[in-house]
Amino acid sequence: MKPSIYDLTQSELSDWLVEHHEKKxxxxxxxxxxxxxxxxxxxxMSNLSHKTIELLEESFIIAPLKEVVVQEGEDGTTKYLFELTDHHxxxxxxxxxxxxxxxxxTTQIGCNIGCTFCASGLLKKQRNLTTGEIVAQIMKVQHYLDDQGKGERVSHIVVMGIGEPFDNYKNVMNFLTIMNDSKGLHIGARHVTVSTSGLVPKIKEFAENGLQVNLAISLHAPNNEVRTSIMQINKAYPIERLMDAVDFYLEKTNRRITFEYIMLAGVNDQAEHARQLAELLKDKKKLTYVNLIPYNTVEEHNNYQRSSKEDTLEFYNILKKQGINCVVRQEFGTDIDAACGQLRSKQMKKEKVKK
Structure with missing residues (x-):
């Protein structure tokens, strides 16, 4: 299968054209x-010669995605299930x-991080997405908006879908370069957030990169015992090593980090956990932010339930009293398979039944 032209940054496209005897x-x-x-x-592309168009057609496809399902929620959230050229x-x-x-x-097909509460990991990692497959997601959504004729534009990006972005580091960085290009969609770096479950070496590399892109870390627990029980990655990069990488990032960039914290009833949502979290972050108050996330129940992980509103409020209040910046995340798409990975899982079940 031919690669997508979305795989290339503008400088890579320029080099490719010169290599193929075209004008830069x-x-x-x-x-x-x-x-x-x-x-x-x-x-x-009407201002290109027939020869150039033929060269492009012989070498590339444009969008490597096909819409399978589009779900529109009552709050305006729209969820897309796309099929790739290899049918994933x-x-x-x-x-x-x-x-x-x-x-x-999304940045990967499946995920190997092993978070026990997450629908994304129901399918183990099959492969990384190419740069073009990540770019195409934005373009497909923008085409969808264009077709509605309201002049709406994608203004912000969160790299938080299926997969671990820093496990597909090069392609994700190229994607960010393309999105930020002033002659393209020109989505500002500060309007982009990349989330990682805590790949320590890549957090440090990201700090050295110089991008103004926001960083979020999926923490979900204030101590190693709880975090290891729900996130296998903590065995490789325990909280002490993760916090060392966080300190390196903060010192290098002076940019704020958001800590994502899914509220799991009876697991990580008690007052003692809130106090431990406040203690963990006390020397980073000025440059950290905690995002408390209501849990979307996943059928295959029915041993987890979302925290009560009372427990969530108590957790929030303890953090605030300790001077920790925090918020309870607004929910989107609760009526349309909200948890990442649920829509794909449902579709795969349907296809299995058909067979």
Whole structure:
């Protein structure tokens, strides 16, 4: 199967064209067609020669995704199930926020991190997504918005879908470069958040990268005992090593980190856990933020339940009293398979029944 032209950054496209005896300036023309005019056929690139169009058609496809299911929620959230060229399926979510339209993208087919509460890990990692497959998620959503004719634009990106982004580091970084390109969609780096479960070496590499992209860390527990019981990655990178990487990042970038914390009833949501979390973050108060996340129950992980509103409020109040910046995350798409991985899992079950 031919690669997607979305795989290439603008500089890579320029180099590719020169290697194939084309003029370097053609890259900016093609880029404009792809990301400003957002065509889905090389034939629509009317200021290119027939020879150049034939070269592109012989070498690339544009979008490597096909829509399988689109679910629209009552709150305006839209969830997409896409099929890739090798017939694997991934999920992408459009969320309507007060500050704009945010899209959550997937970076891997399946996940090997082993979080015991998560629907994403129901399928073990099959492969990384290519840069083009990640870019195509944004473009598919933008095409969907374009077709509605309201002039809406994707303004924010969260790299928090299926998979561990830092386990697909190079392709994710190229994706960020393409999204941030001033001659493309030009989504500002500060409007992008990348989430990691805690790959310590990659957190440090990300700190050295110089991007202004926001970083979120899936913490979900204030001590090693609880974190190891729900997140296998803690065996490789326990909290002490993770916090060392966090300190390195904060010192290097002086940028705030968000800690994601899913509230699991009776597991990590008690007052003692809140006090432990406040103690863990006390020397990082000015540059950290805790996002308390109501748990979306996953059928296959029915041993977990969401924390009560009372326990969540008590947890929140303890953190606030200790001077920790925190918020209870607003929920989106609760009526449309909200948890990441649920829609894909449901579709796979349907196909298994058909067979």
């Amino acid at each position: 300036f053609r890259a900016s023309q093609i880029w404009q067609w792809l990301y400003e005019k957002r065509v889905i056929s090389f034939k629509d 399926m991934i999920e992408t979510v459009l969320m309507r926020q007060a500050y704009g339209l945010s899209v959550c993208v």
